[in-house]
Structures are given as structure tokens and as C-alpha cells.
Amino acid sequence: MSDVRHVLVLPDRDAAREVAQALAERFGVAEEPQLVRDALAGEDDAEDAQWLVVLRDAENRLDPKELDTLAAQWDGWREEP
Template identity: 45%
Template sequence: MIEYLMVFPQRDDAEAVADELREDDLAQVRVVRDALAGEDDSEDHDWAVHVRVDTIEDPSSAPARALSDRFEAMATERGGWLDADPSAAG
């Protein structure tokens, strides 16, 4: 199982990406509120799309790298970014 976390400043962008991924049959997709490191103010929270893929075990495999490239492009296109270490979040 591998996980990805795309972070967006705007909720609408996170929801749109999550909907697109669900349409592509990625079932384990959810939108969560992501607090910026060290910040307590609710305005300092971004929106994150958490994706879990149970069918891929090796993050260095070609399918995992392809997903990572795709998610990074999707995030960048909407002013977000792909978290390099989603296990460290939350």
C-alpha cells in the first residue's frame, strides 16, 4: 500500500481533483483539512487530497512513479503541490 497527499490552498481545487480521481476508479480518495506546520489559526489550513492505493507496494515501481508524476502535475496545475512524505502529515 502506498499513499499520496496533494495539498491545495483552496477547497474547491481539492474537491475537483478528488472527484476526478474517483471518476478514474481510485476508490480510496478523501479530502481533508491540513494544518500548516506550527500554525494554530484556522486560516492557516490548506486542503489536502489523500489517496491510498492498496494494489501497489513498492513506491519506486513504475506504476507508483507514474502516479506520483500524475498527482504532482494535477496539484501544480491548480496551485498546489504533492507532499513528498505524506506519512509525516497529521
């Protein structure tokens, strides 16, 4: 089994929390995703931070296209590995 990780980039903390909750509801993700604040390069203002939802997919069962669609609902996107 490979240790696949998906990273969803969201515009703010609230969106990241909602996406993490939606992952559990829609995809049955048992392991809680990690939420990480990612300050944009060269920006000191907290308002200019993106939030990452890092999700481990050890069984490689999550469809990247569905994750793209989910992130897009909150004006986010999925980073390609």
C-alpha cells in the first residue's frame, strides 16, 4: 500500500473546516484531515493566508476528480502531488 496524500488548498480557515467535515460526510473518511495555515510567500498579513486540508489516503480509494469538485465548492483546489 502506498501512502497517498491529498492536499486541498482553501481560501480561509472556515472553508478548510467545512471541507474537512464534508470529507467525513461524503467520503466516509475516518482519519481526521490535518488543517494547516499556509502564509503566502512574502505576506505578513494573516488575511493573506491560505489553509491546507491534508488528507492521508492509505488505501488510495479517494477519486482526485471528486476532491477537485469538493474543493471548488469552497473556491479552493487540489494540489497535484
